[in-house]
Amino acid sequence: MAGFEATATRETKTRSFWADLLVRLVKEKPLGTVGGVIVLLLLLVGALAPVLAPYNYNDTSVCPRLSGPSAEHPLGCDQLGRDLFSRIIYGARVSVIVGLSVSAIATVLSTFIGVICGFIGGKLDLIVQRFVDAWLCIPPLFLILTLIAVTGPGMLQVIIVLGLLFGIGQSRIVRGATIGIRSNTYFEAAKVIGCKTGRILLRHVLPNVTAPIIVLFTITTGSAILTEATISFLGFGIPPPTPSWGGMLSEAGRRYMLMAPHLALWPGLFLAIVVYGINMLGDAVRDLLDPRLRGGLGRYDVAVRKLPKGVKIDAWQ
């Protein structure tokens, strides 16, 4: 019976955690809410791409090559006579897939490495951390280009390479958080009363590294989308027929940019807006989940400014 009650309370608590986060986001973080709306729109467009796109993204016969915006083709056409608007919409789908899968891989990997290293410590930690050091020492773009050169281009390859890249790099943060937990009284208490390692990991360590992991997840999504665009722009990422925003800038934007500047403008603009939205959301979530920034206005003069009009505290000054 006691076990049942514990489960029930835990469930309501988890639900209220997310609901609470959402309410606080909308109430306290207007910029974060704007970011959240952008993210929601991106997800919708990505999911509904076949419904929303007026033309097939690869149909080269729908409009005159390199023509500017018109009523049928609001964003104009590319160098092969494909509708740019449809390609942008499908590009959103590519960005959603890449962003979410890379974040998922990176989060699982960094949690695994970070928690194990931080929890066990000792020689294992020392050795694994040297590998992480080595990994972090190579500038990210060098590492990506080298790895992609080995795996070959393609969406799956890009996802795996970026997932590895972000996952290993971020394991540092999870490791730090885990080590921080180890010095807490509740951790020592759990050990003293004889909890098994698995229980300590699942019930005491994981829930307490959730906040940094959520923050990492949102931030990684933005970086992953941006990085995918960058390497596709360089010609190492997702190969041409697939409409990746970065790839569109590279194949059409650069070569035909003097004749048709709109080709260089739109994919980049959407890319910037989407990453901006994700980063805004991530920033707000971090602020909401960071215990160091919680509570207290911290500043006397802010408190004064927030007082209702007419209330004076001249006596203090």
Added chain:
Amino acid sequence: MRAYIIRRLLLLIPTLLLVTMIVFCAVRFIPGSVIEMMAAQSGETENMDATIRAIRHNLGLDVPIHVQYFRWLGNALRGDLGRSLWTQESITRELFQRLPISVELGILAIVIGLLIAVPVGIFSAIRQDSIGDYIGRSIAIFCISVPSFWLATLVVVYPSIWFGWTPPLPVIPFLQDPLGNLRQFIIPAILLGMVMSGTTMRMTRTMMLEVLRQDYIRTAWAKGLKEQVVIYRHALKNALIPVVTIVGLQLPILVGGAVIIETIFGLPGLGWYFVDALFQRDYPIISAINLIVAAFVMFCNLAVDIAYAYLDPRVHYT
């Protein structure tokens, strides 16, 4: 402190060995090796096997990979980074020509980034949740979010359409014509600095917010000190310490991450050299650049940690 530095320096050795080993092996696994490319270029069709064997021998790639690695390592330790497989040019000399370009671009970008980031960050923190704070933060996050390759493309394209302006080529050495050199570097540096300023600004803001919530700041307010004194003399000094570390950690990203800006603006720095080498499978160049950048990154990290202890007397390393 000395013991700490020595231990950190000793830890650099295995890490550096690991980095070079990983890269050394990885590039040799890239499909479409340099031997195949050279054989295809030689025009030989009848005696392909013999040609391939000859090329492999000439390039010194016919010995086992660990022998190649230790041969390369031995030479690198003596300061010889080898020669390009294609042009036979000395890599060390080439690096000395390209390094100043990357370094100049990097330094300019950092200065510009800090000039934007620190004032905006301070303002955002001391007027938290005001309109100004929202604008400042939006700009900072926009700087991180906007793809630098896209912005660079636009900067190259639109002015050339509207005013007939194009980035000057080739590179003007600073000593020959300082103004012309600066004019050439300033726009790519602003673009890179923008990307940097986003992270630095957020860090400045977060640290200021954290410091402003501390007891000694409350004491300073309670003493009746002016806002300027509290902010600049009490809060800023402590808040800027982590900002210094962030800038230190960004140095290496600049050296390696300027690849795209260098390519678009035609500045022959390290990044461009690396991408060319990767396309041509010029193994020694890839290894050399990786060695240099990795060593630089690790020294920067160490320097940041030491600077931390120097700037913040509460931090002790043992």
